[in-house]
Amino acid sequence: MISTKNLTRRFGSLVALDNLTLEIGPGEIFGFIGPNGAGKSTTMKILACLLKQDSGEAIVCGKNTRTDSDAIRRLVGYMPDFLGVYDDLTADEYLQFFAAAFTVPRSRRRAVIDQVLELTDLTDKKHAMVDSLSRGMQQRLGVARVLIHEPQVLLLDEPASGLDPRARIEMRSLLIELRKMGKCLMVSSHILSELAEMCTSIGIVERGSLLFAGSIDDAFRKVRSAALDADGPSIGAARERIVVVLHPASAAIDSIAAALRRDSRVESVAIESPTSLNIDLRLSEREGHAFAADLLIASGARIHSLAPAEINLEDAFLKLTTGALQ
Incomplete structure (x- = not known):
């Protein structure tokens, strides 16, 4: 048209x-x-x-x-x-x-x-x-x-x-x-x-x-990747941030984080609280969810919830219009 x-x-x-x-x-x-x-x-x-x-x-x-x-x-x-x-x-x-x-x-x-x-x-x-x-x-x-x-x-x-x-x-x-x-x-x-x-x-x-x-979803995926690039050098691959909340009866979060960091596909792990952490992966959103779940379970974690990091619409717009995605 x-x-x-x-x-x-x-x-x-x-x-x-x-x-x-x-x-x-x-x-x-x-x-x-x-x-x-x-x-x-x-x-x-x-x-x-x-x-x-x-x-x-x-x-x-x-x-x-x-x-x-x-x-x-x-x-x-x-x-x-x-x-x-x-x-x-x-x-x-x-x-x-x-x-x-x-x-x-x-x-x-x-x-x-x-x-x-x-x-x-x-x-x-x-x-x-x-x-x-x-x-x-x-x-x-x-x-x-x-x-x-x-x-x-x-x-x-x-x-x-x-x-x-x-x-x-x-x-x-x-x-x-x-x-x-x-x-x-x-x-x-x-x-x-x-x-x-x-x-x-x-x-x-x-x-x-x-x-x-x-699409809006495509814009969010680009913003997530740009947000990770802003925290460190670009790795030239699809990237995803996963937010994890653990069950209180899970293994110690420090040991879980240490196990995650040993995998080459994990770029970083940030402990946010005794039962929550953020995982930055060298994987796409589709691959990242299944991989993160498998890796967490193998490290002794009991998962309460696992989801991609939310992107605020206005944050997305600001990143897209300040050259972050060019």
Whole structure:
């Protein structure tokens, strides 16, 4: 649905996008994440044919942004980070205006507007003035607006910005519902945790360059490995940290740790308490769990729990955007 290759855009001496290459398939919610000023909005504006790239290629629904901009505009719904509010229009009048702008036939406008109001849970607010709506309702109205012409691709720039917790949950539920309807969504944010629960994949951008693209789980695996590399020299292999809690009746933790350290696949063992320790392994997550369990049992341990070290979403984002994974 969306493909870019070496996409580059400069504003004077500022390189806003630096050879950005990414792929987003149909039916995805792609989280486009990065600090403010990373190039997220610039990318979306190019994909929406509101801005031209200096070089590189952008393809949306099989059409090139340089040569097929009119066709792409009919297939894409773009929502900027700040919604323009009209003081003297009701929500219904606001959508009527954009339905006319998108040349929705008069005979279909009422049905289409009622449909998007229902989808965004704004039916009971159709006669309310737009500027009287809460921030969350205004954002949902913005989503309703971009759905008016039934686009295949939605480009949503910071749709949860400024929302309270309840409004964020409502927005997330709405975006998941749109994906179920077959839409391809590209959703930007500077907060990783906003997108983690709904995205099928993410891309992390900083200073116009794509640092990472893949699943949330893949991002966590890279962060775990980077966290271990920060504690010591890289060993050029998959790495995993295992957190172990022992049964009180287990063998002495010092003797268990000593036995673990004798194995070449164990990089380090840190005793956290009389019944818990962290094991850094020269193994992948899949291999590490079974190996750690076998080695612990052989050393006389009685295991209460064994799990990979948790990675905080914000820690992951900070590591990914400070060069830790490059």
